[in-house]
Amino acid sequence: MASRPFIVGNWKMNGTRAMLSEARAIDRAAQRHMKVEVAIAPPYTLIHAVHREVEQIGVGAQDCHPGDEGAFTGDISAPMLADAGAKFVIVGHSERRQGHAESNDLVREKAQSALDAGMQVIMCCGEDAKTREAGEAASFVTKQLKSSLPELDNAGDILTVAYEPIWAIGTGNSATPDDIAEMHAEIRKLLVKLYGEEQGTGVRILYGGSVNPENAREILSTQEVGGALVGGASLTADSFFGIALAAGDAPEA
Numbered sequence: 001m002a003s004r005p006f007i008v009g010n011w012k013m014n015g016t017r018a019m020l021s022e023a024r025a026i027d028r029a030a031q032r033h034m035k036v037e038v039a040i041a042p043p044y045t046l047i048h049a050v051h052r053e054v055e056q057i058g059v060g061a062q063d064c065h066p067g068d069e070g071a072f073t074g075d076i077s078a079p080m081l082a083d084a085g086a087k088f089v090i091v092g093h094s095e096r097r098q099g100h101a102e103s104n105d106l107v108r109e110k111a112q113s114a115l116d117a118g119m120q121v122i123m124c125c126g127e128d129a130k131t132r133e134a135g136e137a138a139s140f141v142t143k144q145l146k147s148s149l150p151e152l153d154n155a156g157d158i159l160t161v162a163y164e165p166i167w168a169i170g171t172g173n174s175a176t177p178d179d180i181a182e183m184h185a186e187i188r189k190l191l192v193k194l195y196g197e198e199q200g201t202g203v204r205i206l207y208g209g210s211v212n213p214e215n216a217r218e219i220l221s222t223q224e225v226g227g228a229l230v231g232g233a234s235l236t237a238d239s240f241f242g243i244a245l246a247a248g249d250a251p252e253a
């Protein structure tokens, strides 16, 4: 089982070169707090620049096309991302699944493409409010995940799962520790079933959805939470590192 908590900032469609100073500040803080693994996924336009500026943190992408190259105007392939310095790709984020009508099959192809290009994958999953209210959150998420995950021999080394209930994203309304623990236990069961005991328990399961420096400690000490996928609060080094500090017992910066 990977031991260090993994704190990933998803900058979404935010950031110009002016944000490179935040990336540098996050990197400096990460160099002082090695008990936590820190990464950011800036927009495509900043991946190479961030990669060149940082030493300690991981740099990844927020999506990729499933193909390697071709006539796909506006798309970016996994090999291009790897070439730009990306070490991982987030796939299946609800903002892609909903806003771009991405199916589980497409998400799985994207994940495979990222892995083929030598990168790791952060696979997102999560239910909407209606599904949770209907009491179907666990069955929805496990089905979504099962259909989105590629076949793997070494899942523990190259795969991270991020549980992000859609109703918690950007709302200030994070899921309760009990709800998170319950869902992560279901996800862990599925991972062990798909990849076997050793590899399945090695996959880190992140929680995402309104994580901030104030609620991070409670969320990150919840059973089976291996880290956080952070949106809004990852946009400044101060708030993002407040979360990273809560993830470990590192001294204050």
Ligand SMILES: O=C[C@H](O)COP(=O)(O)O
Pocket: 010, 093, 164, 168, 169, 170, 171, 208, 209, 210, 211, 229, 230, 231, 232, 233
């Ligand atoms: O990828 C990150 C998640 O969508 C969470 O976003 P948030 O922290 O702004 O709620």
